[in-house]
Every structure is written in C-alpha cells, then in structure tokens.
Amino acid sequence: MEFEISNLKKHFGGIQALDGVSLNFSGNLIIGLIGPNGSGKSTLVNTIGGIYEPDGGTITFNGKRIDHLKPNQVVQHGIGRTFQVTRAFRRMTVMENLLVPALALYPEKGRKTWEARSREVLDFLTMDHLRNDYARSLSGGQQKLLELGQLMMTDTQLLLLDEPFAGVHPKLMESIFEYIQTLYAQGKSFLIISHDMNSIFTLSHRLIVLNYGKLIADGDPQVVKYDEKVIEAYLGEELQDA
Ligand SMILES: Nc1ncnc2c1ncn2[C@@H]1O[C@H](COP(=O)(O)OP(=O)(O)O)[C@@H](O)[C@H]1O
Numbered sequence: 001m002e003f004e005i006s007n008l009k010k011h012f013g014g015i016q017a018l019d020g021v022s023l024n025f026s027g028n029l030i031i032g033l034i035g036p037n038g039s040g041k042s043t044l045v046n047t048i049g050g051i052y053e054p055d056g057g058t059i060t061f062n063g064k065r066i067d068h069l070k071p072n073q074v075v076q077h078g079i080g081r082t083f084q085v086t087r088a089f090r091r092m093t094v095m096e097n098l099l100v101p102a103l104a105l106y107p108e109k110g111r112k113t114w115e116a117r118s119r120e121v122l123d124f125l126t127m128d129h130l131r132n133d134y135a136r137s138l139s140g141g142q143q144k145l146l147e148l149g150q151l152m153m154t155d156t157q158l159l160l161l162d163e164p165f166a167g168v169h170p171k172l173m174e175s176i177f178e179y180i181q182t183l184y185a186q187g188k189s190f191l192i193i194s195h196d197m198n199s200i201f202t203l204s205h206r207l208i209v210l211n212y213g214k215l216i217a218d219g220d221p222q223v224v225k226y227d228e229k230v231i232e233a234y235l236g237e238e239l240q241d242a
Pocket residue numbers: 012015017035036037038039040041042043044
C-alpha cells in the first residue's frame with residue numbers, strides 16, 4: 001500500500017490542531033503515534049478517517065485522494081479506524097455489532113456472507129463465546145477488541161487505532177498486542193496512538209511524535225526515544241521506563 005499525507009492542516013477556532021503534518025510510507029508496517037495530551041493525535045486520525053475535513057494539505061491512499069471523503073467512503077477505500085472512546089452499539093449483541101456496519105457498507109454481499117465472516121472474526125479474536133452477549137456487558141478491553149473485529153469484517157488495509165490499550169486489563173492487552181502482530185504479518189498496516197510506552201515502543205517499526213500539531217520526530221523508535229525535542233516535549237518523564 002502507498003500512503004501519503006502532505007502538509008495537513010486543521011484548526012478549531014484559534015487552535016492549530018494540525019499545523020502542516022507530512023508523512024508517507026509504502027509497503028506494510030506498524031507506525032506508532034505519540035505526543036503529549038492535546039498535541040493533535042486524535043485530530044490526525046479523525047482527519048484521515050473523514051470525521052474532519054482538513055483546512056489544507058492532502059491525503060492520498062494507493063494513488064487516490066481521500067481527503068474530503070465521508071467516513072464510510074474512507075472505509076471503502078481501505079482505511080478503518082477505532083475510537084479513543086469506544087463506539088460499540090451498547091444495546092446490540094457482539095455479533096450484531098459486527099454485522100450491522102458491514103451490512104450497511106456492503107449490503108450486496110448478503111447477510112449469509114457477513115454472518116460467516118463474523119464467525120471467522122470472532123474465532124480469531126477468541127470471542128465466539130460472547131457472540132450473543134450485549135456489547136454493554138463487555139469489559140472496556142473486550143469493547144476495544146470488538147472494535148478491532150468491526151475493522152476486520154471489512155478487511156481494511158490500513159487500521160488506525162486510537163488508544164487501543166487504554167483502560168485495558170494487562171492480560172487482554174497482551175492479546176490485543178498479539179492480534180495486531182498477526183494482522184500485520186497478514187499484510188495489514190497500522191497507525192497506533194498510545195500512551196502505553198512499553199507497548200508502543202515494542203510494537204512500532206516507526207515512531208512519529210506530535211507536539212502542538214507539528215511532527216517533531218519520525219523514525220526508528222529507539223532513535224526517537226533519545227531525540228532531544230521529544231524528551232523536552234515529554235519533560236523526560238514517560239519515556240524513561242520504555
Ligand atoms: N472537535 C474539537 N473542537 C474544538 N477543539 C478541538 C476539537 N478536537 C480537538 N480539539 C483541540 O485540538 C487540540 C488537539 O486535540 P487532540 O487531537 O484531541 O489531541 P490528542 O489526541 O493528542 O490528545 C487540543 O487543543 C483540543 O482541545
């Protein structure tokens with residue numbers, strides 16, 4: 001896959017949440033996205049995902065411009081995302097949570113096909129025993145898994161995960177970690193926002209750092225870790241134990 005962001009800008013009133021962000025990669029890899037609170041991480045993911053329209057710059061995926069598309073169109077182009085605060089349908093079952101978005105996007109494939117796919121996805125995530133449970137009865141971590149399952153349903157090539165480990169039990173965190181690595185080995189790419197420094201430094205092949213809407217570092221995680229601008233942005237704290 002080919003992914004390119006060029007000089008992306010997004011402001012909210014007087015706040016420049018994205019101040020000319022550029023990033024590109026080809027092939028498949030796991031990119032970690034870190035930065036202090038309010039540095040623009042979620043805004044970047046929301047803008048790529050079509051929730052926000054950029055004020056300037058371009059986003060290109062496999063040769064096609066995808067800025068200015070609606071979220072469902074971005075998914076149809078092969079980019080899916082999860083939310084920092086999970087958006088599972090609380091009053092639907094786990095299985096329905098997988099079926100509903102897939103059916104809405106691609107009704108022509110038919111319910112039978114999607115039901116079969118949902119069983120595969122639930123098997124992969126070791127969630128089959130939960131298929132008839134209501135989403136609201138799931139733990140925070142299981143809801144994060146369910147969102148990953150929603151992405152797997154439609155087989156998007158680039159997965160944007162906003163804080164997939166936040167509030168997740170360490171044991172389940174390990175599972176999510178493994179699923180990401182397996183999906184990567186199957187050819188998927190990831191852009192992962194995380195405050196969990198141990199996970200993000202271990203998972204990422206490349207690490208990018210936002211501060212006040214600008215990319216202040218981009219490269220090998222072990223190099224970025226010792227970058228002076230990065231240490232300064234974090235005041236040294238959170239990076240030390242990673
Ligand atoms: N919908 C919005 N309306 C107004 N301001 C926003 C909105 N979303 C984000 N912001 C502001 O943009 C900046 C970046 O926010 P965000 O992307 O959520 O940061 P991060 O995810 O890195 O913590 C912050 O100053 C935040 O208050």
